[in-house]
Amino acid sequence: MLATLLTSWSLAPLVESSGWLLQAAALLGVQAAVGAGARRVPLARSLTVAAQLLVSLLLLAFLFAGKAESTGSGPLSFLVTDFGSLFQQGVRDVGEFAIPAPLTDGIRLLLLAGVLLIGLLVDVLAVTLRTAAAAGLPLLALYSVAAGLSTGQGGAWFAFLLAGAGYLLLLLSEGRDRLAQWGRVFGAAPSTRVSAASGYGGGSGGGGRAVAPVRTGRRIGVVALGLALAVPAALPALGGGLLGAPGDESGAAGRGGGTISAVNPLVSLQSSLNAQDNRVVLKYRTDSPQLGEQYLRILALDEFNGVKWEASGRPLTDVPERLPNPSGLSERVRGSALEVRTTVSAAETYAQRYLPMPYPATQIDIAGKWRYEPAGRTLVGDQLAKDRFQNVQGAQYTVRSLLLRPTAAELQAAPSANPLVQAEYTKLPDNLPPVVAETARRVTQGAQDDYTRAVKLQDFFAVNGGFRYDTKVSSGTGSQAIARFLEDKEGFCVHFAFSMAAMSRTLGIPARVAVGFTPGEKQSDGSVNVSMRDAHAWPELYFEGVGWTRFEPTPRSGISVPDYSRTEAPAPQPSAPSALPSQSASAAAPAPSQSEACPPELKKLGECGGPAAQQDTGAGSGGVPVGAVLGWTAAALAVLGLPLLPLLWRRRLRDRRLSSPDVLAAWRELGDSAWDVNIPPDEALSPRRAAGRVVVLGRLDGDAAEAVHRVAGAVERALYAPPGADVSYPGLAADVRLARAALLAAVGRWARLRALLLPRSAARVTAALSLRASAASARATALTTRLRLPLRNRG
Secondary structure (H helix, E strand, O other): OHHHHHHHHHHHHHEOOOOHHHHHHHHHHHHHHHHHHHHHOOOOHHHHHHHHHHHHHHHHHHHOOOOOOOOOOOHHHHHHHHHHHHHHHHHHHHHHOOOOEOOOHHHHHHHHHHHHHHHHHHHHHHHHOOOOOOOHHHHHHHHHHHHHHOOOOOOHHHHHHHHHHHHHHHHHHHHHHHHHOOOHHHOOOOOOOOOHHHOOOOOOOOOOOOOOHHHHHHHHHHHHHHHHHHHHHHOHHHOOOOOOOOOOOOOOOOOOOOOEOOOOOHHHHHHHHHOOOOOEEEEEEEOOOOHHHOOEEEEEEOEEOOOOEEOOOOOOEEOOOOOOOOOOEOHHHHHHOEEEEEEEEEOOOEOOOEOOEOOOEEEEEOOOOEEEEOOOOEEEEOEEEOOEEOOOOOOEEEEEEEEOOOOHHHHHOOOOOOHHHHHHOOOOOOOOOHHHHHHHHHHOOOOOOHHHHHHHHHHHHHHHOOOEEOOOOOOOOOHHHHHHHHHHOEEOHHHHHHHHHHHHHHOOOOEEEEEEEOOOEEOOOOOEEEEHHHEEEEEEEEEOEOEEEEOOOOOOOOOOOOHHHOOOOOOOOOOOOOOOOOHHHHHHOOOOOHHHHOOHHHHHOOOOOOOOOOOOOOOOOOOOOHHHHHHHHHHHHHHHHHHHHHHHHHHHHHHHHHOOOOHHHHHHHHHHHHHHOOOOOOOOOOHHHHHHHHHHHOOOOOHHHHHHHHHHHHHHHHHHOOOOOOOOOOOHHHHHHHHHHHHHHOOOHHHHHHHHHOOHHHHHHHHHHHHHHHHHHHHHHHHHHHHHHHHOOOO
């Protein structure tokens, strides 16, 4: 239990509150107690594990009763349906919240259930199967999952120390137990003739204390833990180990070790998406009402030469105090836009030369030496010295940008693009395979305008074209790579963005590719974290009056498809007016909540509100039924009361035996009391010798010993006195109780608890039930035989 609980500490950084650890400790304690009690009975190994599993499930069900929305009535419905619904909600919460996540009921259920499962596996391996070393495997799995998810959250060394100490305690306890089976020599003080080399001390003193192997094992464990913590800090080659800072990993040669720096973001885009180290590179706060549109754009790739997409060389200017209006944006669309403010903080490990910011930015407040590129509306770091340029590393800056909200109708009615824009952004290389243009014409067949063609291209890649998102595919960017992608239909955002941009250009739609980050993950404090796995590429298409417009062909989770590019199915119109529903029917229908109708990508960003207001539909409309609560409360009390059943049975039997003047009943109670403290009865002895045996083995003296002998004398009189003789005496019951109290006082605490809670004399119940079962079987056999006898002579 302690090893599992100490390892569970590594899960603490995953959630905001650590209060669940106290609940986990209590549940693990109950689980371990059930296992210990089952082994004391003793039960078979399979029954012991089954009892622990059943009690764990009942405790979880009782703890989370009423936490999920009830979909039925009765305990069975809660156990199967509601409990499963809460578990699924926890899985959804894990996917929607960033670390550290809020401790929702669903996440708390996952944590407690996982810890209990690991605790059960450790208990089975270490105690039931007596293989403590193998019990380290589930502990390692628990620590590995927690350490992998909580990278960069701090305190990794302390969590490792606790987990390692827990496992060492497990091994040392098992080692002590094994050594104890060999006798007392391993803990006894050897004679002075034993040499020091033997491992038992053998000092000059006459009573040299043994250096026990268990103590040696403790020292080895401490040294091993110390080396595991200290060596990574001492060796530079292991700087990314346990004590290394989250951003200490060395980069590629020539990239300024320990930072992420690439002049062209495409160099590191695929490696970022596949990286195991999902470090946070940007944090920001914004007043934008639509976080799903808060893409952080780095630069635009507007030139396709048949080998790759790249940013064309354009002149740079000083950063103006307020940036000019975006090209192609009309006053009507500009008037419906909302200007939002975003404050960004870049990590010290992110050394990108281009400044990530929302598009289109209107004003930037940043320190340092930066230059402005008007066509792409990007900021790039200026040269500071030889081979050294300004970058975003550790920068804090504020960006004001426009949240453009064009409608599908405005895009559909957009006039022809400016001839200069049309000519520049529809250029295609001569080596572009014909299949690219052919596929574009086939997909957009029947479309009457550029907007409809763009939406059909987007849906072809993201919805109905059979494409699969895979970051392991080779990231070719040339013309042949696009043709291969259209044939294989698997790739990541680079393939989708490049292919849609190239196909748009074949249709005469001005297009380019933007590179940057998706909006990131909203935190509980209102900030948003952007990590390397949020790196993304997307196509931008030009519409006169709106300007450069984002589309999303990549079928990837967490991607926000723009509202203006969604395919809206027309609402079906009824052919005839339908009858209004009755009041009772409308009251019974559940009102949809905002969270149910919200797409996962918006829910992940926190844009979905709480459940929509519902009318009270009556007493049975929500929550767990009263009957179910009472039923589960009774079941929990019954489960918790099971360990007390033997105690209650013995008390009732004792009171019944001692309430009568029957000497033999009192003698049986005295024998059972001795049996409970591990003095089994011996039916071959006479009452006098049996009493002496109880006095000696029970270490009784004084009044208690005399009481036992008085009861034995009364038994002898009952056995040998003539019929009708009065053999009892007034203090018979008091003598039995006095002897029982002395027997309990003579044993240790655990033996006393065992005698009270799990009395050995309870075996009489099993014997009595067996006899009754045998008698019932005999009676049934005799009855069957009598019924069959008349049938033998028929015919």
